[in-house]
Amino acid sequence: xxxxxxxxxxxxxxxxxxxxxxxARHCVNYGxxxxxxxxxxxxxxxxxxxxxRELIELxxxxxxxxxxxxxxxxxxxxxxxxxxxxxxxxxGFLAL
Amino acid sequence: xxxxxxxxxxxxxxxxxxxxxxxARHCVNYGxxxxxxxxxxxxxxxxxxxxxRELIELxxxxxxxxxxxxxxxxxxxxxxxxxxxxxxxxxGFLAL
Numbered sequence: 001x002x003x004x005x006x007x008x009x010x011x012x013x014x015x016x017x018x019x020x021x022x023x024a025r026h027c028v029n030y031g032x033x034x035x036x037x038x039x040x041x042x043x044x045x046x047x048x049x050x051x052x053r054e055l056i057e058l059x060x061x062x063x064x065x066x067x068x069x070x071x072x073x074x075x076x077x078x079x080x081x082x083x084x085x086x087x088x089x090x091x092g093f094l095a096l
Numbered sequence: 097x098x099x100x101x102x103x104x105x106x107x108x109x110x111x112x113x114x115x116x117x118x119x120a121r122h123c124v125n126y127g128x129x130x131x132x133x134x135x136x137x138x139x140x141x142x143x144x145x146x147x148x149r150e151l152i153e154l155x156x157x158x159x160x161x162x163x164x165x166x167x168x169x170x171x172x173x174x175x176x177x178x179x180x181x182x183x184x185x186x187x188g189f190l191a192l
Contacts, residue, residue: 004165006102008131010180035104035161036133056178065131065179069100071165078168082152083161084106 002075003048003068005031005039005055010063022058023066026051034081098171099144099164101127101135101151106159118154119162122147130177 005027009020027033030051031041043051048068055066071078101123105116123129126147127137139147144164151162167174 004100006131006134008134008180034163035102037131038102038104038134038163052176052178059179061179063180065177065181067130067134067178068176069165069167070174070176071167072174078166080148080164080166081161082148082163083155083157084104084159085161 001042001044001048001073002071003031003041003043003051004071005041005051006067006069007037007055007059008065009037009059016060016063019059019064023055023064026055026058040079097138097140097144097169098167099127099137099139099147100167101137101147102163102165103133103151103155104161105133105155112156112159115155115160119151119160122151122154136175 007023007027009023010016011020024033024037027039027041030043030047031039033039041048041051052066052068059066103119103123105119106112107116120129120133123135123137126139126143127135129135137144137147148162148164155162
């Protein structure tokens with residue numbers, strides 16, 4: 001199952017910038033970074049619930065926002081990319 | 097049908113910042129901004145193709161990135177939000 005994780009972290013203060021780094025680092029452990037704050041993660045439901053819980057602990061729910069989009073198992077035809085490929089240190093698909 | 101539009105626009109130069117404004121403004125015409133560069137748009141296939149073409153014309157494909165995720169008609173159960181609601185001038189759902 002593919003889950004899309006998108007986030008907005010308020011970086012107006014140093015603590016916010018720390019949260020952003022932690023959220024990004026956590027997502028990189030589980031998924032493929034495809035845009036600045038957009039990750040694609042292939043995982044089973046149980047793993048996905050754990051990832052969500054861990055990410056929720058990293059953000060400040062008053063200031064930051066996490067969104068999860070379930071694209072299911074047959075996701076290849078549901079995704080279209082136009083333009084520059086990400087230059088992030090994509091680690092390839094991390095299927096869990 | 098719900099389409100998720102996410103984008104990364106390179107804003108290192110003034111032209112890039114102009115492109116970013118144009119892309120954001122264009123997305124606001126068709127969808128609900130849910131995060132900084134994440135829009136949800138409810139539209140039929142033909143309208144979606146037009147929106148894509150228009151957005152592709154606004155970006156620099158060498159520097160910027162657009163991604164489209166088709167979540168289908170029954171999308172409500174596929175989306176989960178945690179944390180702060182967007183403070184963008186959300187215009188409510190723009191069903192086309």
